[in-house]
Amino acid sequence: MGQWRDRSLPVVVGIDGSSSALDAVRWAAREAARRGTPVHLVSAFGWSGKRHLGDPGLGHYRETLMRSTWETVSAAAKAAAEAAAGVEISELVVDGFPVPLLTTESRTAGLLVIGDRGLGGFTSLLVGSVAIGLAARAQCPVVVVRGEHTSDTGPVVVGIDGSPISEEALAFAFDAADARGVPLVAVHVWNDRALEDxxxxxxxxxxxxxxxxxxxxxxxxxxxxxxxxxxxxxxVVRDRPAHALIEHATGAQLVVVGSHGRGSAAGLVLGSVSHALLHHSPCPVAVVRTGSSPAAETS
Structure with missing residues (x-):
């Protein structure tokens, strides 16, 4: 599909009012400026009024939630404009729930960006299966912005395991390094504990x-x-994949991985390597799902 290469598609950001979301907004605005694309700010307030039909006060409560959410998104738009002057910004507030909304928005996005922790509807977004599901279902690469001091000059790091999925991540990583004018660190980790024992x-x-x-x-x-x-x-290092990638991500500005790896237990790799990076990486993490970037055209 390779839709992240389409420079007409926006960088979509999930907004929830947290400081982490504002970090994601600033990162996304700078990324959109590099790409020459708009940044699209999206928030959902998870209204559940349908369960309480007949309560005359619910209408006012819903309007209060809506107004508060719009204020949050407006503040995020201001932060985006300050981070990347001149970038085109659009805003959307939806009566619904964040993960389905962001998954839908990813269908027409070049990139989906979220913070590593949140408030309200995004609380615990990166805990358990929710973030794993979003990374697996999104129709474009997902970037989780984390790390207190993100480098603007460090390299892009990519994990390569030899699978077709890592080829997808490699394509995204080369593009990211080229756009930033920085080196690419290609990390291939090999380790078989059973064989060693x-x-x-x-x-x-x-x-x-x-x-x-x-x-x-x-x-x-x-x-x-x-x-x-x-x-x-x-x-090329003999180590645990997550440990090696986190180590090499120190001082980097982005670490890129596929949504899962090779082997019969491929589904567990997202739960181990990618999951560990989402929680412990010292820099933003890009998770590239099969089909969300082009397979290697040069191989």
Whole structure:
């Protein structure tokens, strides 16, 4: 699908009135300015008045919620304008619930941006299965803005596991590094605890690492011609994937991962690697789902 490449599509931001959401707004506004696209601020106030039909005070309560939500979005629009002067800003307030709303908005978005913690309808957005579901269902890449001091000069880091999904993440990461004029750190982690425990004395670990180096080189083949201005640093490390990516994300301005990895337990990878990054990364995290960016055109 590759809709994130369509520069006519907006960067959508989920708004809930939290300081985290305002951080996401500022990040999204700067990203929209780089892309030359609008930023679209969206908030939902989760009205449940249908359960209490007949109460004469509910209409006034709903209007109060609506007015308060619009004030929150207006404050977010001001923050966006201050972060990126001249960026086009649109606003939407909906009587509904955040996750379905953001999933719908992602269908016509180039990027979906949220904060790492929230208030109101977005409370605990990144706890448990909700964030996992949003990352899995969104029709565009999802960026979770976290980290107290986001670098504007650090590299973009991408996790590569050799799967088609990591190719999607690699495409997004190269594009992000190129747009920012910064290097790309390609991290390939290999580790098999079961193998280590069972036959560790019999394994030629140097040979295994050499094979993993070849695999990473194969995955990166062709991208240098497509993005000649992006300097690439290759990292092949024997470690736990989440630990290695969090370590290399220190000082970075963005870390990019696929929505899940390879193998029969692929669904668990989002719950381990991506989930760990969403909670512990020192910088914003981009989760790229299969189909939300183009497969490698250079492979």
């Amino acid at each position: 069972a036959v560790a004395p019999l394994v030629d670990w140097d040979a295994v690492e050499a094979e993993e180096q070849v695999l990473l080189a194969e995955r990166l083949a062709g991208w240098g011609e497509k993005y000649p201005d992006v300097a690439v640093r290759r990292v």
